[in-house]
Amino acid sequence: MTSIPKAVRKIVKKEEDVIKQLCTLVEQLSNEAIEARGSFTIGLSGGSMAKFLCVGLPKIQTDWAKWSLFFCDERLVPFSNEDSTYKLYLAGLVGKTPLKEDQFVVINPDLEVDAAAKDYEEKVRAKFPESAWPRFDLLLLGMGPDGHTASLFPDHPLLEEKSVWIAAIHDSPKPPPCRVTMTYPVINNAGCCAFAMAGQGKADMVKRILGDGESLPSGRVRPTDGELIWILDEAAASKL
Numbered sequence: 001m002t003s004i005p006k007a008v009r010k011i012v013k014k015e016e017d018v019i020k021q022l023c024t025l026v027e028q029l030s031n032e033a034i035e036a037r038g039s040f041t042i043g044l045s046g047g048s049m050a051k052f053l054c055v056g057l058p059k060i061q062t063d064w065a066k067w068s069l070f071f072c073d074e075r076l077v078p079f080s081n082e083d084s085t086y087k088l089y090l091a092g093l094v095g096k097t098p099l100k101e102d103q104f105v106v107i108n109p110d111l112e113v114d115a116a117a118k119d120y121e122e123k124v125r126a127k128f129p130e131s132a133w134p135r136f137d138l139l140l141l142g143m144g145p146d147g148h149t150a151s152l153f154p155d156h157p158l159l160e161e162k163s164v165w166i167a168a169i170h171d172s173p174k175p176p177p178c179r180v181t182m183t184y185p186v187i188n189n190a191g192c193c194a195f196a197m198a199g200q201g202k203a204d205m206v207k208r209i210l211g212d213g214e215s216l217p218s219g220r221v222r223p224t225d226g227e228l229i230w231i232l233d234e235a236a237a238s239k240l
């Protein structure tokens, strides 16, 4: 087993500091990308990542009009459903920042899941024309209690999916069962992948992945030509 030599660990005192570090990173990378290329592409995740971003992003300084926002994974439910990740961001960021609804590249929840994955891939391809693989400026990822990230779950065949940008999952062990997810070739082609987490509940899995180097889905996030950053509070890092 190997550890992750390229992962930068930023350990801060408590959850509010995790939020500050995370949103400072987003601010810095957005400004760099906009200066270099005139646009900023960011992939979002649900769970506590959504909560952190909705608290912290309204305070950053950036050229919001230049942002395009994507979903590292999304649950195939109507946008009105409490399980919709997009719904969280819509409520937390639109109206609280200058971001507009049409800057979010969203799934079509009316399609069945395979068609929804294809449709989402087409929407992503339209933003990265002529690329073999898209290069997102920043992908923000969560880590579940089983070590999953995006909708890439332990021992699932999707961990080996290398032919598509966006895959469908019909049997997610975490409900709801139908989702679409970015695949590893996409995730690992990003300019930066960042995890952010807080609390004792994360400590065992953080140790298994960052300390012991277990090959769980979150540990397989290793950008081939980009940065990997884990932002942890002291409780989440307590077993390292």
Ligand SMILES: O=C(O)[C@H](O)[C@@H](O)[C@H](O)[C@H](O)COP(=O)(O)O
Residues within 6 Å of the ligand: 045, 046, 047, 048, 049, 073, 075, 141, 142, 143, 144, 145, 148, 149, 150, 151, 174, 175
């Ligand atoms: O769609 C989902 O079910 C969530 O996006 C999920 O993948 C989440 O990112 C992790 O489970 C971590 O969640 P917490 O950060 O809330 O523990």
